[in-house]
Amino acid sequence: MSFDVLKLARPELRDLIPYTPASYEPDCIRMNANESPYRSPGDNTVRGLNIYPPPRPWALRARLAAHYAVPDEEMLVTRGSSEAIDVLIRAFCAAGKDEILVCPPTFDMYRLYAGIQGAKVIEVPLRRDSDLRLDFALNTEAVIEALRDRTKLIFICSPNNPTGRSMTVSDVNAICDATRGRSLVILDEAYLEFSDKPSFRPLQEDNDHLVLLRTLSKFVSLAGVRCGALIGTPKLVELLGSVLPPYTFPTPSIELVLEALSEDSLKTSKKRIALLRNERARLARGLMNIPTITRVWPSDANFLLIETTARERITEKARRGGILLRTFGEQKSLEQCVRITVGQPEENDLLVEVLGARTDQKNTVRSNGE
Numbered sequence: 001m002s003f004d005v006l007k008l009a010r011p012e013l014r015d016l017i018p019y020t021p022a023s024y025e026p027d028c029i030r031m032n033a034n035e036s037p038y039r040s041p042g043d044n045t046v047r048g049l050n051i052y053p054p055p056r057p058w059a060l061r062a063r064l065a066a067h068y069a070v071p072d073e074e075m076l077v078t079r080g081s082s083e084a085i086d087v088l089i090r091a092f093c094a095a096g097k098d099e100i101l102v103c104p105p106t107f108d109m110y111r112l113y114a115g116i117q118g119a120k121v122i123e124v125p126l127r128r129d130s131d132l133r134l135d136f137a138l139n140t141e142a143v144i145e146a147l148r149d150r151t152k153l154i155f156i157c158s159p160n161n162p163t164g165r166s167m168t169v170s171d172v173n174a175i176c177d178a179t180r181g182r183s184l185v186i187l188d189e190a191y192l193e194f195s196d197k198p199s200f201r202p203l204q205e206d207n208d209h210l211v212l213l214r215t216l217s218k219f220v221s222l223a224g225v226r227c228g229a230l231i232g233t234p235k236l237v238e239l240l241g242s243v244l245p246p247y248t249f250p251t252p253s254i255e256l257v258l259e260a261l262s263e264d265s266l267k268t269s270k271k272r273i274a275l276l277r278n279e280r281a282r283l284a285r286g287l288m289n290i291p292t293i294t295r296v297w298p299s300d301a302n303f304l305l306i307e308t309t310a311r312e313r314i315t316e317k318a319r320r321g322g323i324l325l326r327t328f329g330e331q332k333s334l335e336q337c338v339r340i341t342v343g344q345p346e347e348n349d350l351l352v353e354v355l356g357a358r359t360d361q362k363n364t365v366r367s368n369g370e
Contacts, residue, residue, distance in 0.1 A: 003181050005209050005236050008152055010094050018242035021055045047251050055246035057254045063261050064229050068214060070201070073234040076241060079248060081190055081213040081228035084240075085155075086113045088186060088211070088230075091243050092152040093119035100153040101146060103138060105162060105331050107188065110155040122146055125333065126163070132297055136163040138171040144178040154179060157188040159195050162328060162339045164299025166197045176207045186211045193219040193273055194280075195300035201231070208233045218302055220260045220269045225253045276302055280342045286352035287340070290314075293355075303341045311336050314355060321354030323347070 006014055022033035036050045043049045057077050065075040078084040089100065095118030102110045103126050114121050124143045126136040143154065154175065158167040176185050187200045189212055204210050212231040217223040227249075230240065259265060284296045284304055292314060295307035308314050311327060315338060318325050326341075328334035342348065 003208050005184060005233060006239060008182075008184060008209075009092050009239060013091055013239065013243065016242055019246055021052070021246045024051075024054065045251050045255055047255075049251055051251075052247050053249060053251040053254060056241065057249045060227075060249070060254050060257055063258055067261055067266075068201075068229065068231065070231050071234075074231055074237060076230040076232070076237045077249060078228040078230055078244075080217060080226040081188065081215040081230075082109055082113075083226075083244075083248075084213050084228055084230040085109055085186075085188075086116075087240050087243055088153060088184070089113045089117045089119060091240055092184065093117050095119065098150045098152045099148070100155060101143065101151050101183075102155050103143065105136070105160075105328065105334050106155070106157050107161045107190075108331075119152075120150075122148075122151060126160075126165075128333075132295065135297065136160065136165045138167050138175075140171045140174050143175055147179065147182060149182075151183050153184050153186055155186045155188065157190070158200070159191040159197075159300035161191065161301065162303070162305050162326070162334070162337075164191075164297055164301045164303060164305055166195050166300045169200070169203070172200055173203060176203060176210055180207065180209060184209050184211055186213065188213045190215045191218060191301035194277060194302045197300060204231070204233075208236075211236065216257060216260065219273070220265065221272075222257065222260055225256055227253065227257045275345075276342050279345055279348055280304065282345075283340070283342055283348045283352070286348070287355075290352070290355050303339050305334075306338050306340060307336055308338060309336070311338060314338055317355055318351060321350060323351050323354065 024030065030051060033052055035052060039048050039050050047053070061075050061077050062072055064077060065072045076084070078087070092098065093100065093114065099120035099122055100110060100114045101122045101124060103124050105126065111121050124139055124146050127139045129135045138156070156167060156172065159165060172187065179185055187210065189199060192199055199212065200210070201212060204212070213228065214231065215228040230237070280299060287293050287296050287304065287306055292310040293306050293308050297305045299305065315325050315327060326339040328337060
């Protein structure tokens with residue numbers, strides 16, 4: 001069922017006239033943008049760093065749209081998926097009036113960007129269950145009950161960071177049904193490539209208010225480049241594009257990402273994903289042999305969430321061994337938890353070694369949901 005999502009946007013932005021940058025034609029001398037006519041020493045880019053990048057990275061958008069199998073007009077290239085989160089909140093939440101809904105424990109940048117914009121954050125915690133396979137599921141009924149007139153955006157991360165759990169199609173579909181005409185549903189799929197679950201893309205066919213976020217930070221090893229993508233209805237993409245300033249995506253980044261999306265590069269990335277998924281299972285088994293680790297949650301991402309009776313001791317032993325781990329002391333539900341990114345095989349072996357796995361049970365696999 002179609003709905004004009006722009007009716008949910010801040011009214012003052014609907015008629016906003018976007019900035020018009022200087023035009024660019026490859027065979028013409030640019031004397032319309034106040035750029036330097038000289039290249040910087042050491043500049044080996046194709047376009048030239050003395051010239052502004054495209055106002056929007058159109059060639060990159062086309063390549064990403066083809067990669068994700070979506071029309072060009074439904075794709076907005078952003079500086080990481082974090083920028084997409086930021087621009088969505090700025091476009092739809094009026095300071096001091098509107099609110100977003102999140103399901104903690106989850107990616108904390110949703111809360112941070114809402115706070116910067118002056119938007120209220122409504123929290124509906126994930127379900128807890130003694131069965132690790134069901135733990136941290138969406139509390140769909142509570143999400144729907146918590147919706148209010150000012151709830152403009154609902155953020156759902158799947159696979160979720162930091163729990164590693166994927167959300168179900170039925171839960172997301174129920175939330176989409178309940179929010180049609182009322183809120184946007186943002187599905188953050190930053191870790192999707194590490195899961196055997198499909199994208200929620202098919203749900204967009206009947207839900208114009210469903211927005212997907214993707215990133216190349218993990219999949220093609222480009223965290224340092226900061227390339228993300230927002231996939232949504234063309235009206236939404238056009239509005240958000242008018243909110244973003246021009247020239248946000250640098251020339252070297254465009255050229256690096258295009259190279260990373262080449263056929264040979266993607267083959268390498270897919271092989272690495274397969275390796276990391278195998279290592280995820282192997283690392284989980286090794287961690288279950290650490291006496292102070294009581295839980296290793298199943299994961300569809302490139303990390304594992306563990307529960308321990310000695311969080312400080314675990315992280316300090318790892319640090320002394322040259323390894324940094326992530327804790328979440330600010331989130332009560334994760335006070336005794338540690339998130340561990342899956343590394344290369346030798347890095348995973350080192351972690352298990354420095355944490356002190358019981359050698360007599362090193363090859364024993366305890367139930368951890370894998």
